[in-house]
Amino acid sequence: MEINFTQMDCLHCNFVYMVPAVFIGQRREDHEFFHCPSCGKTVHYPQDNKEEKLEKQVARLKREVSFESARRDENYSALEHEIRVRTGHQGQIAKLKKKLAECQPS
Numbered sequence: 476m477e478i479n480f481t482q483m484d485c486l487h488c489n490f491v492y493m494v495p496a497v498f499i500g501q502r503r504e505d506h507e508f509f510h511c512p513s514c515g516k517t518v519h520y521p522q523d524n525k526e527e528k529l530e531k532q533v534a535r536l537k538r539e540v541s542f543e544s545a546r547r548d549e550n551y552s553a554l555e556h557e558i559r560v561r562t563g564h565q566g567q568i569a570k571l572k573k574k575l576a577e578c579q580p581s
């Protein structure tokens with residue numbers, strides 16, 4: 476069985492060492508600490524792994540969809556209100572026209 480290794484350079488003591496690539500992959504996934512074999516300082520991958528990045532992306536998209544949906548509902552309500560106002564005005568105009576016609580001498 477072939478094992479792939481990743482070269483590590485310690486940021487603290489500049490010690491160069493090799494670790495199995497699988498081990499590094501697991502630490503990127505679980506964000507667990509491990510230690511430099513020379514100075515014992517911790518190495519840590521706090522960055523989001525692929526799954527976490529996707530989860531955040533999904534959450535962001537859900538928020539966007541919900542925001543857009545709320546905005547659409549708002550626009551729809553505003554439009555409905557506008558239609559009611561205009562319909563009301565048209566009704567008043569019709570009434571006034573009728574009254575005017577009644578007042579005019581024939």
Ligand SMILES: [Zn+2]
Pocket residue numbers: 485486487488489490511512513514515516
């Ligand atoms: Zn070190």
